[in-house]
Amino acid sequence: MTRRHATPRPSNAAEVEITDLSFLYPDGSIGLDGLTLRVPAGERLALLGPNGAGKTTLAQHLNGLKTAQRGSVRVDDMLIETATLPIIRQRVQLLFSSSDEQLFMPTVAEDVAFGPNNFDLDPELVDERVASALSAVGASDLAGRVPHRLSTGEKRRAALAGILAIQPDVLVLDEPVAGLDPAGKRQLAQYLGQLGQTQIVITHDLSFALELCPTAAIINNGRLQAIGPTVELLTDQELLRQNSLDLPFGFRLDRLDGTPSASAKRPGRRKS
Amino acid sequence: MHAPDGFLTPDVAAATAVLSSGVVALALRSGNRNSTSDAASDALPMAGMMAAFVFAAQMINVPIAAGTTGHILGGALVAVLIGPRLAVLVMTVVVVAQALLFADGGVTALGYNVLNLAIVNPLVGYGLFRLLARRSRSDHSLAVAAGISAAGAVVATAAAFSAEWALGASAPVPIGRMALAMMSAHTIVALGEGVITTMLIGSVLTARPDLVRGIGANRSGPPPPNRLSTTWIVALGTLAALAIGALLSPFAATAPDALERFIVDNELAYENLSPAPFADYGAGVLGHSLQDSTAGAAIVGFFGVATAMLLAGAVVAMRQPTAAKHLLSDLAPESRIVLVVGYMVAVALVRAGAFWAFGLLSAPLVIMLVGSWVQRVEADQRQSTGGIVLRLALVLPALLAAAAVALLSTGERPAGLPLPISAAGLTAGATLACRAVLGVLAATALALGTTPEQIGRGLQRLHAPSFLVSVGLFMARYVNLVGGEAERAQQAMVARGFQARWLWQARPMASAAGALVIRSFERSEEIHSAMVSRGFTGSLPHSPSGEASALDPMTPDRGLQWLLVGLAVGSAFVVAISSHLVGR
Incomplete structure (x- = not known):
């Protein structure tokens, strides 16, 4: 069988630009309502907001699982549309909030190889990518394991390896620390902190957001409510309360950094 | 209803194996012809999750009467949910996996077990459902139609088994006697299957009506003239089933299937089941008849x-x-x-x-x-x-x-x-x-x-159809998750004092199973988008040799x-x- 193998695409951080993005669900509920957001190349951005705010809907737009009903998403000037999907899916990868859905192949190694194989890479290169992706998240010893026997933390790292093996420019992580114990959380933050890609991290864990992401954006009702340095957003009690966000009990940011929140930009924030 | 090895003569086993392989091959092919290969592989997560669901659902005990429990076969249910072609494939995977992994049903009996459980059961169930659904206007009657179809499918399965016995009996049991025994034993099973399927489809219809396939056309079309009212069908069907069940339930006490679950699931509570004829079988025979x-x-x-x-x-x-x-x-x-x-x-x-x-x-x-x-x-x-x-x-x-x-x-x-x-x-x-x-x-x-x-x-290397093997691997991957969800639902009920002994108490269990169906479907949709997200375009990639070695012994x-x-x-x-x- 002669099968031409695609030449691997070099990986680098990319800029993501979301312009006036709207999405209505078939039942009429609002997913996104004119959201505009720019994430510079190489930045780690925390995406905060209450349940149902539109965070996961936004994530699904970023690699074309959902297509824009209005507005657009660009990755380094490449518009996400049907024609660009094969390339977009090599450039933007999602970590799903449930690792069980993401790990569907019989072994971890095969699952990590699933993505690279879909892009017709040379088998030797696939093996190489699998090995390096697994070692990047400290999961080399999991290669031959069966996914359903892994712990939650191991599953999360295996799933992360599965998307890293595609060597994307942008990582979109949906609830990466949900269900992890404090040690697992710290470990994951450490691995993610070493990666050079642009990262958009959806999380309810404000301390994790503060640790990993210099910048944060708050989304509510499908719109951008605020964007700015994470520490500034998290010290704005009023802003947090309005968006059903709350720091952990006894956690006081003003002791770490007393800057008031006045300097945070708040595009789209309504006066009420 | 899973026949053990050697239940029918080798020639019938071989003939049914050929027949079953033919039907399964047809089901595999017709999918490829009617649609692009894209769509066939697109169905993979759903087929895998349904297989896992059937596997798990067969672990859920449903009360039948007086503390006796049974489990559903599920062929008709699956056919109603995902259509007859995929249902045959899914049920085949389940039956083969049960034989190979759990020794439930013989490996040399696969020919007739696949024919009865994976072909006759879903196909008859689907056919009946199409017939009855045409007359159904409301969600309620649609659910009842599914239930009646499921019950009919069980009876058809028992009938198919009796017919095969007529051709290849391994013991001198006259066909009439075997048919009577099979039918009476399975009437009560059919009743249970029908009631559970009705409740289950009912709860799926409330939450995700789009999942019950084959309805769309009927709803929009004009009502067929001169139709028999659904209420009548329901009433007559239930009455007939109840009458047969009441008359023949004494025989059903010895039905291997109800007992089988009872034994396995209730951790070998021998005292509770001891059907009279078997109680002192070994001792009595040995003592008296060695001459x-x-x-x-x-x-x-x-x-x-x-x-x-x-x-x-x-x-x-x-x-x-x-x-x-x-x-x-x-x-x-x-x-x-x-x-x-x-x-x-x-x-x-x-x-x-x-x-x-x-x-x-x-x-x-x-x-x-x-x-x-x-x-x-x-x-x-x-x-x-x-x-x-x-x-x-x-x-x-x-x-x-x-x-x-x-x-x-x-x-x-x-x-x-x-x-x-x-x-x-x-x-x-x-x-x-x-x-x-x-x-x-x-x-x-x-x-x-x-x-x-x-x-x-191993099956892949033996060139088994890759779609079936993939469905089986999906099932193996997710059956624990689905089973765990089923078990937690059951525990949650028991923890709040629920204790079912009779069939009419099965509603909470059926709605738990209904929730499980919906969860399985949603999971399969999530898996599908996880696959698409990583560049899946319809054909499963061949895994490179390097990874395969992890599963192989030296x-x-x-x-x-x-x-x-x-x-x-x-x-x-x-x-x-x-x-x-x-x-x-």
């Missing part, structure tokens, strides 16, 4: 085989543990599958009543079994012994089926027997018991040393392996053939 030559030979034969197994196992375990453990574990998965299947075919070919041959064939099996047991204990897998015992408990339903055959057989009755058993029936029953025991042991030996993933890999010499497998299977066949030549 009678035929019956005596049968009994001695059966217990002789059992003793030989135990002795051989004990000897091997004590003297050669390491040699024994290498017998199976060094073989590649595909060689193991060929070895076990070949062996089972040989067992099925042994002449009825040639108990010495069964004894001879049991020896290597017990050695392998003890070998893998020793290996597991050495590997410090703590629950291994309990697990093996639990697996071997699967012999019990097969033995019950054998006893039922012995009881139902006609012919001359030997003097001194306390039970109405004919000599021929006794021989047939004992033969069936031997075959079933050997089949369960062989499948257990395979399953103990081989993970589902390895079996999938396989130094393929040629030598196949030679060994050939020799082993060959000698089993020699024993089987000589049983027909010697001692007639």
Whole structure:
């Protein structure tokens, strides 16, 4: 069988630009309502907001699982549309909030190889990518394991390896620390902190957001409510309360950094 | 309803195997022709999740009456949800996996088990549903239509089984008698299946009506003229089912299937079930009938085989543990599958009543079994012994089926027997018991040393249809998750004081199962988007050789392996053939 193998695409951080993005669900509920957001190349951005705010809907737009009903998403000037999907899916990868859905192949190694194989890479290169992706998240010893026997933390790292093996420019992580114990959380933050890609991290864990992401954006009702340095957003009690966000009990940011929140930009924030 | 090895004669087993393979191949092909290969593979996560759901649903006990429980077959349910073609494929995967991994149903019985459970059941269920759904206007009547179809499908399955018995009976049980027994036993099963399916589809319809396929067209179209009111259909159907059930339920007490679940799931609560005829079967027969030559030979034969197994196992375990453990574990998965299947075919070919041959064939099996047991204990897998015992408990339903055959057989009755058993029936029953025991042991030996993933890999190398293998691998991957969800739902009910004894108390369980269906579907949708997200475009990539080795044990010499497998299977066949030549 002669099968031409695609030449691997070099990986680098990319800029993501979301312009006036709207999405209505078939039942009429609002997913996104004119959201505009720019994430510079190489930045780690925390995406905060209450349940149902539109965070996961936004994530699904970023690699074309959902297509824009209005507005657009660009990755380094490449518009996400049907024609660009094969390339977009090599450039933007999602970590799903449930690792069980993401790990569907019989072994971890095969699952990590699933993505690279879909892009017709040379088998030797696939093996190489699998090995390096697994070692990047400290999961080399999991290669031959069966996914359903892994712990939650191991599953999360295996799933992360599965998307890293595609060597994307942008990582979109949906609830990466949900269900992890404090040690697992710290470990994951450490691995993610070493990666050079642009990262958009959806999380309810404000301390994790503060640790990993210099910048944060708050989304509510499908719109951008605020964007700015994470520490500034998290010290704005009023802003947090309005968006059903709350720091952990006894956690006081003003002791770490007393800057008031006045300097945070708040595009789209309504006066009420 | 899972028939054990040797329940029907080898020629019927072979004929049904050909027929079943043909239908399954057609189901595989028609999918490829009617749509692009894209859509066929697109259905993979859904088919895999449905297979996992059926597997898990068969673990949910549903109360039937007075504390007796049963489980649904689910063929009609799956056909209503995902259409007949995929349903046949999904049910085939479930039935084959049950035979290969859990020794539930014989491997050489796969021909007729697949035909009855994976083809007749979903297809008849789907056909009935299409007929009835045409007359259904509301969600409620649609759910009832699904229930009636499911009940009808169970009856059809029992009828198919009776018809096959007419062609290839392994014991002198007249077809009329067998049909009556099968039908009466399964009427109550059908009733349960119908009620559960109604409730389950009902709860799915409330939450995700889009999941119940084949409805769309009927809803929009004009009402068909002169239709029989749904209420009447429901009332008549229920009344008929109840009447038959009430009349025949005494027979149903001995239905192997209801008992089978009862035994396995209620952890062998013997006292509760003891159907009168079997209570002192062994002791009574042994005490009174050893003078009678035929019956005596049968009994001695059966217990002789059992003793030989135990002795051989004990000897091997004590003297050669390491040699024994290498017998199976060094073989590649595909060689193991060929070895076990070949062996089972040989067992099925042994002449009825040639108990010495069964004894001879049991020896290597017990050695392998003890070998893998020793290996597991050495590997410090703590629950291994309990697990093996639990697996071997699967012999019990097969033995019950054998006893039922012995009881139902006609012919001359030997003097001194306390039970109405004919000599021929006794021989047939004992033969069936031997075959079933050997089949369960062989499948257990395979399953103990081989993970589902390895079996999938082996089947792939043996060129089994890749769609089916992929569905099986998905099922193996997700059955624990779905099963865990089912178990938690059940625990949550029990924790809040729920204790079901009667069928009409099954509603909470059915809505839990309905929630499980919806969860399974949503999970399959999520898996699908996870696949698409990573560049999946419709065909599963071939895994590079490097990864496959993680699942394979060391396989130094393929040629030598196949030679060994050939020799082993060959000698089993020699024993089987000589049983027909010697001692007639």
